[in-house]
Amino acid sequence: MNYIPYLSTMITxxxxxxxxxxxxxxxxxxxxxxxxxxxLYGLGTLSEVILSLTFxxxxxxxxxxxxAMLTAAWLGMGTVHLLIRKGNTAEILTRVLAAVSVLxxxxxxxxxxxxxxxxxTHPASEQYKNILTRGGLTILLTILLNIYxxxxxxxxxxxxxxxxxxxxxxxxxxxxxILIAAGALSPAVGGxxxxxxxxxxxxxxxxxxxxxxxxxxxxATRGKLQPPSSAAFYE
Numbered sequence: 001m002n003y004i005p006y007l008s009t010m011i012t013x014x015x016x017x018x019x020x021x022x023x024x025x026x027x028x029x030x031x032x033x034x035x036x037x038x039x040l041y042g043l044g045t046l047s048e049v050i051l052s053l054t055f056x057x058x059x060x061x062x063x064x065x066x067x068a069m070l071t072a073a074w075l076g077m078g079t080v081h082l083l084i085r086k087g088n089t090a091e092i093l094t095r096v097l098a099a100v101s102v103l104x105x106x107x108x109x110x111x112x113x114x115x116x117x118x119x120x121t122h123p124a125s126e127q128y129k130n131i132l133t134r135g136g137l138t139i140l141l142t143i144l145l146n147i148y149x150x151x152x153x154x155x156x157x158x159x160x161x162x163x164x165x166x167x168x169x170x171x172x173x174x175x176x177x178i179l180i181a182a183g184a185l186s187p188a189v190g191g192x193x194x195x196x197x198x199x200x201x202x203x204x205x206x207x208x209x210x211x212x213x214x215x216x217x218x219x220a221t222r223g224k225l226q227p228p229s230s231a232a233f234y235e
Contacts, residue, residue, distance in 0.1 A: 002123070004203040005048040011210045012042035015217070022221065030082035033094070037075030040066040045206055048124060055118040057131070058109075063124055064132060065108045069142050070101055072149025075184065079156030097148075100141065107138045125202050150184070157181035157216075179219065183212030 016038045023031035044067030050059050077097055081090045116130040134142075157180040186209030187202070 002052060002203055004207050005045045005052065008045040008203070008207040008210050009042055009049055011207070011214060012038055012045060015210065015214045016042060018214075019217065028082075030078040033074060033078035033081060037071055037078060040071040040074055041210070044071060048203070051124045052120055055120060057113050060124060060128060060132060061108050061111070064128060065104060069104050069108070069145050072153060072184070073097055073101075073145040074149070076149040076152030076156070079152050083156050083159070100145070104138070104141050104145070107135065107141070111135070111138065123202065153184045154181045157184065179212045179216030183209045183216060186212060
């Protein structure tokens with residue numbers, strides 16, 4: 001039995017609590033959206049835990065919906081709200097993402113499934129294509145949501161780190177943002193290795209990603225809050 005998804009789930013849910021508590025104390029829609037994205041991340045790894053014990057088609061669909069489609073986009077949406085403070089661009093993008101997420105939920109839950117044999121000793125990432133039927137729209141949305149999430153989340157973290165480096169201030173936030181960017185990229189790297197046949201690497205990449213983002217969050221939030229005009233990834 002692979003215990004890495006268990007560890008990833010525990011770390012991620014602890015991360016959700018930390019981010020949500022910061023939102024409760026300091027406000028900031030970006031923190032709330034980050035908590036939503038991390039909750040989706042945790043549901044994805046929790047689904048992997050369940051699927052390593054027993055097969056359930058609904059759990060498999062939740063795994064695909066959260067892990068493969070929505071997590072990166074909602075994490076990135078939090079970054080958009082942090083960096084775009086003027087006008088209503090961030091709000092409009094959030095409404096669009098919410099509508100797309102509802103569509104994704106409908107497509108995945110209503111997708112027909114094949115009667116394939118599921119082996120709990122192998123990762124879901126190795127087997128879902130043999131069971132879950134994905135239409136062209138589902139595949140397209142999966143690609144677009146991941147591109148959007150990766151660009152906004154990783155790009156936002158790198159941009160914030162660059163600003164702190166340029167201004168020669170708050171080194172802890174600069175390094176925190178670098179870790180957040182690295183953590184966000186980790187599952188993407190694992191997904192690429194999955195295509196090369198290294199399925200177990202995806203579990204490890206999710207675990208490493210959760211740790212790096214959590215450590216980056218702790219570093220970036222250390223010390224006093226900055227004025228709204230700053231480009232801190234977390235405030």
